[in-house]
Amino acid sequence: MIIYTGVPAIMRIQRIVAVSTAALLCLTALTACGSDEGKDSLNDYLDNQAPAKNGGTDGPGGSDGNGKARLPKAGSMAKAAQIVNGYGDCSDISTDPHDDDFFPGDETYDSKWAVSERGACGKGTRIFMIKDLKTFQATYKAELDADRKESPNKGHRGKFLLGQDFAVLPDQKPVIRNAIKPGGLLILNCHPDFNPPSGYRKDPALVKGCVLTDYFED
Known part of the structure; x- marks a missing residue:
């Protein structure tokens, strides 16, 4: 009788895939590996997405294209x-x-x-x-x-x-x-x-x- 005590091949493959995936994520998302460079890049991106300031037409309350510029409506x-x-x-x-x-x-x-x-x-x-x-x-x-x-x-x-x-x-x-x-x-x-x-x-x-x-x- 032969008793097999090794790890099944399918389980070894799953572990290899999991390790490889983690390594790939670590390389592409530096913040996950403790790097500050990724944080700086993210902050720069968010800053660039901020709306225009000082009431510019690209900011909140900007023109809606119908000549009313999102003005408040009363009704009475x-x-x-x-x-x-x-x-x-x-x-x-x-x-x-x-x-x-x-x-x-x-x-x-x-x-x-x-x-x-x-x-x-x-x-x-x-x-x-x-x-x-x-x-x-x-x-x-x-x-x-x-x-x-x-x-x-x-x-x-x-x-x-x-x-x-x-x-x-x-x-x-x-x-x-x-x-x-x-x-x-x-x-x-x-x-x-x-x-x-x-x-x-x-x-x-x-x-x-x-x-x-x-x-x-x-």
Whole structure:
């Protein structure tokens, strides 16, 4: 009788394959073998994948290609006031045109501008609900182009803060600066000479010659 005490051939083959596989992984993934070189390579790769900074159009909240630049959408005056209240005091919205918070001349923003409702919420902040954002932008640009014949620099800093279906006219600079932070509103600028510093957004608006930007110059 012959008693075989060796390791079966199939088990020896499996062990050889396992060792070879581990060695191959060690060579191709240096971090698994304790090398810092692999870590550096991985960190470099992740750094290169980081989104653009300073509000660039390649960063979070960048242009979505439809001229709205991922702007917030309200759907109602109450919701628009709630959004604006995150940037400045807008807790008491009024749609009464006789209210002291309404500015003389705001009644010109009417159906021609595709404005369906006007509101004011104290300290000079006014909100305009918009039915058609492209009509609103086109009307502003046409009015600005006419005014620039006498005042060439008019509108160089832009005018309205825009959401997808509402516009805001604040009377205080801190409100503007708070509103144009990432994820907020953007300024509509239709001046032909507008050119913000690098790193700021300059997304195409719905109307040729107009852009949406997060750059505000005092």
